[in-house]
Amino acid sequence: MEKDQILKKLRDLREKDPKFSDGRIISSVSTEPLDFAVEAFNIFSDTNALDVNIFPEVQKLEREIIDWFGTALKNPEIDGYVTTGGTEANIAALFVAKKLNPGRREILVPESAHYSIKRAAELMDLEIKWIKLDENFRADITDLESKISKDTLAVVATAGTSSLGVVDPIEEINSLCKDIFFHVDAAFGGFVLPFMENAPCIDFSLENIDSITIDPHKMGMNLIPAGAILFRDKSYLERIKVSPPYLSFSTSTISGSRSGGAIASVWATINYLGFDGYQKIVQDCLKNTEFLCNEIEKLDGVELVRKPDINVVGIRIKDMGPVSAELIKRGWDIMPDLESGSARVVVMPHVTETVIKNLVSDLKDILA
């Protein structure tokens, strides 16, 4: 095939799948990346972050990203790396925990945790003790406390759960984790809560948090693949360092070759937006979240699952099966959980007031 033909074929195929800007994607934690981030990616698209020998500049960019997170999450001593996403970040955190305490194998995990935690446990043969949720869908602190034992390797909490955006009681859990590895999965909420007014604290100023997952490719406005794992200090990554004899460098990452493009794009995005830029994005998303909640409360047959902590809204719909089928027919990307009769709306930057008005209008129409 000729290059032109190949590119045309790809463009045609791409047209078949929706774009965030179409205003119909309401359930995804991804969004349209900044054009500028794509450009930055391209400049470093031929580099490999694994090989710091050939590409030392990529390593410097990555260090600056980690330092930026250190400021945002209140600890200049942190270390970490840019991962392919939240899944790899969560695996890396528990891998380090296991290396720190090889004799223990139980991890305490709230029922609402992302499935990557279960994956990590399976990979490392760890045993999960599931923590019940309280009436507000947060990890139940009493249940958690009762399950801590001398075999507890780690506790996991989520700042912005995948289905409802719930922030677990991180401060309270922190106070129970003096001698236990404490990992906070802020894959989604990490780019929301630190930029929000009156938000609960999820950062390293809580002295027992050992690691935090935070994903630039969610609310960080970056393109995929770009997650990040952060550790309280430089000693943690040392635990998973490998130094193959035939290479002139060592590495502490789960993945081998890594995209230097992803690192360049994260660096570009955080430097371009800065804390002010993220504050503005978060403010807008929260304003639209409130607008959506107010509209939902006015509708018969639809209700909020709970008052949202951040820009993820659970809505419960009467006759979810047929109603969601009709929404899907009308082009809405909605993921109904038929068991609970609810679905999530993630109010990402592309879910504007107009998109919400269109959604509410279709819902009204279908329910009538």
Ligand code: 0PR
């Ligand atoms: N931790 C939390 C709290 C998450 O919500 C996710 C992703 C992860 C970790 C894992 O992140 P990666 O997918 O980057 O490895 N949660 C999304 C979800 O389950 C994944 C997703 C993304 C689903 C875009 C749909 C979609 O369109 O909701």
